[in-house]
Amino acid sequence: MTFDSQSSAEPWWQRAVIYQIYPRSFRDSNGDGIGDLAGIVEQSDYLSEMLGVDAVWLSPFYPSPMADFGYDVANYTDVDPIFGDLATFDELVAQAHRRGIHVIIDWIPNHTSDQHPWFQASRLSRDNPKRDWYIWADAKPDGSLPNNWLSVFGGPAWTWDQRTEQYYLHTFLDRQPDLNWSNPDVQAAMFDTLRFWLERGVDGFRIDVAHHIMKDPELRDNPPNPHPGFLLHKAFGEYDSQVHLYDKAHPEVHRVFRELRRLLDSYSVERPRVAVAEIHEFDLSLWASYYGAHLDELHMPFNFGLLRAPWTAQGVRAVVDGLEAAVPAGAWPNYVVGNHDEPRIATRIGPARARIAMMLLLTLRGTPTLYYGDELGMRDVPIPPEQVQDPWEQNVPGLGLGRDPQRTPMQWNGNPHAGFCPPDVTPWLPVAADYELVNVVAERDDQRSMLSLTRQLLRLRRISQALTAGAYHPVDGVPNTCFVYLRQWDSQRVLVALNFSGEQQMLHLSEPAHGSVAISTHLDREGPVDLTDFSLRGHEGCLIELAE
Numbered sequence: 001m002t003f004d005s006q007s008s009a010e011p012w013w014q015r016a017v018i019y020q021i022y023p024r025s026f027r028d029s030n031g032d033g034i035g036d037l038a039g040i041v042e043q044s045d046y047l048s049e050m051l052g053v054d055a056v057w058l059s060p061f062y063p064s065p066m067a068d069f070g071y072d073v074a075n076y077t078d079v080d081p082i083f084g085d086l087a088t089f090d091e092l093v094a095q096a097h098r099r100g101i102h103v104i105i106d107w108i109p110n111h112t113s114d115q116h117p118w119f120q121a122s123r124l125s126r127d128n129p130k131r132d133w134y135i136w137a138d139a140k141p142d143g144s145l146p147n148n149w150l151s152v153f154g155g156p157a158w159t160w161d162q163r164t165e166q167y168y169l170h171t172f173l174d175r176q177p178d179l180n181w182s183n184p185d186v187q188a189a190m191f192d193t194l195r196f197w198l199e200r201g202v203d204g205f206r207i208d209v210a211h212h213i214m215k216d217p218e219l220r221d222n223p224p225n226p227h228p229g230f231l232l233h234k235a236f237g238e239y240d241s242q243v244h245l246y247d248k249a250h251p252e253v254h255r256v257f258r259e260l261r262r263l264l265d266s267y268s269v270e271r272p273r274v275a276v277a278e279i280h281e282f283d284l285s286l287w288a289s290y291y292g293a294h295l296d297e298l299h300m301p302f303n304f305g306l307l308r309a310p311w312t313a314q315g316v317r318a319v320v321d322g323l324e325a326a327v328p329a330g331a332w333p334n335y336v337v338g339n340h341d342e343p344r345i346a347t348r349i350g351p352a353r354a355r356i357a358m359m360l361l362l363t364l365r366g367t368p369t370l371y372y373g374d375e376l377g378m379r380d381v382p383i384p385p386e387q388v389q390d391p392w393e394q395n396v397p398g399l400g401l402g403r404d405p406q407r408t409p410m411q412w413n414g415n416p417h418a419g420f421c422p423p424d425v426t427p428w429l430p431v432a433a434d435y436e437l438v439n440v441v442a443e444r445d446d447q448r449s450m451l452s453l454t455r456q457l458l459r460l461r462r463i464s465q466a467l468t469a470g471a472y473h474p475v476d477g478v479p480n481t482c483f484v485y486l487r488q489w490d491s492q493r494v495l496v497a498l499n500f501s502g503e504q505q506m507l508h509l510s511e512p513a514h515g516s517v518a519i520s521t522h523l524d525r526e527g528p529v530d531l532t533d534f535s536l537r538g539h540e541g542c543l544i545e546l547a548e
């Protein structure tokens with residue numbers, strides 16, 4: 001292929017592919033069955049040489065009682081001993097930077113652990129200086145809950161604290177009390193934690209449930225959900241019975257994001273730092289508002305549209321076209337097909353269609369996030385009830401909300417436990433039964449594997465200005481089971497043709513009429529093709545370079 005490598009003016013995070021690592025599950029370096037930072041350092045070459053990703057996002061590694069596996073932080077400026085220490089973190093950053101890989105870390109502003117010293121102080125007495133750092137409320141006169149807010153993880157969002165006889169708010173577990181961001185001291189302390197990591201060299205933050213940090217100051221009841229069915233991208237059980245009007249996304253959140261952006265910008269003079277934020281908002285104009293009215297808030301609110309799209313050519317195209325229309329001028333899109341909270345893509349849509357999803361993810365306009373193991377086609381691992389770890393599954397069993405299946409150990413090789421940990425150690429979650437076939441070593445040596453496909457797509461993306469920065473133009477007049485689009489930069493044009501059906505489909509394009517297949521998802525053809533009469537096999541996607 002004759003793609004040109006071009007230098008560019010875009011910041012690194014616009015050209016980057018972000019690879020999400022769930023540290024507990026990536027690589028266990030010291031034989032306790034739990035992945036750790038030194039394990040990630042050991043695999044630095046995998047990230048750079050084998051994959052060639054530009055950035056890693058590390059899920060939390062802070063000291064934590066692990067009630068929500070690190071999303072319950074007891075200290076924002078250290079490393080949990082299970083994962084290593086600050087020196088290992090520094091080494092991780094140094095090894096990544098040496099290889100041109102940026103490091104994005106998870107930052108959890110909405111809540112702390114109940115073991116955080118701030119909460120420990122806050123719950124001591126009503127007049128403790130830290131009391132107002134969390135959200136406390138009296139019972140109603142009849143002794144009932146302050147309002148009807150619900151925890152995402154099941155049950156009410158309020159827990160009674162006997163000692164001071166008030167309720168505290170927790171959007172997630174009762175062991176994850178919500179911080180009170182309307183208190184300027186909370187903001188100052190939390191911004192200090194950002195400075196701590198920026199000064200240690202991190203390149204950005206993935207902000208956990210970012211829009212949840214500001215709530216209605218009057219704590220009004222949420223209205224009932226008038227529509228049956230779910231509100232976000234999947235059914236959340238009882239949580240779907242209300243419209244979450246007052247328990248998140250109060251407009252004040254934009255002020256906080258603007259101030260956070262100013263903080264990041266002050267460090268970006270040296271080199272660009274990025275804010276990527278978890279925002280589950282499917283009203284696209286509301287979603288787009290998180291870029292900021294003057295593009296002065298978040299660099300990228302995560303776009304979760306593909307998590308809820310019906311997996312058809314039309315369904316996926318509607319998400320992409322909708323997003324392209326919604327992204328404000330000058331702002332940058334992004335795409336997500338999986339993460340540590342969602343069933344894996346290869347399980348959701350099946351292995352053949354997961355190859356189409358990989359081509360889609362790596363050829364759309366915008367920064368892709370790739371979840372560890374998806375490059376191998378890893379699938380969800382069924383977890384027997386007695387081995388369940390995820391508190392969400394424990395709280396509301398049987399609804400399919402548990403997230404252990406997508407967090408199982410990375411499959412490195414055909415050795416016991418897939419090489420994740422030593423043979424005589426039990427990994428914290430079971431390894432997939434198919435690990436002898438689905439693993440890095442086996443797939444590296446198989447020229448048609450999912451790993452080979454991912455590596456080649458990553459390579460093509462890296463060297464193509466059209467794929468990284470070019471415009472997106474959907475192509476009409478194709479079978480309705482196909483999604484076809486052009487990516488164009490200057491005179492450089494690439495056509496992506498994806499067949500979402502299991503049957504052969506014919507394309508009859510007149511403009512462009514000719515091109516050359518750079519890669520097929522089947523990894524078995526390349527070279528010139530006549531697009532006026534072009535056949536795509538079942539579940540085949542092709543990336544076609546067009547003559548300039």
Ligand code: NOJ
Pocket residue numbers: 068071072108172208209278340341
């Ligand atoms: C979203 C995170 O991705 C999820 O894993 C976590 O449980 C909740 N936020 C609470 O922090």
Ligand code: CA
Pocket residue numbers: 027028029030031032033034035036082
């Ligand atoms: Ca370990």
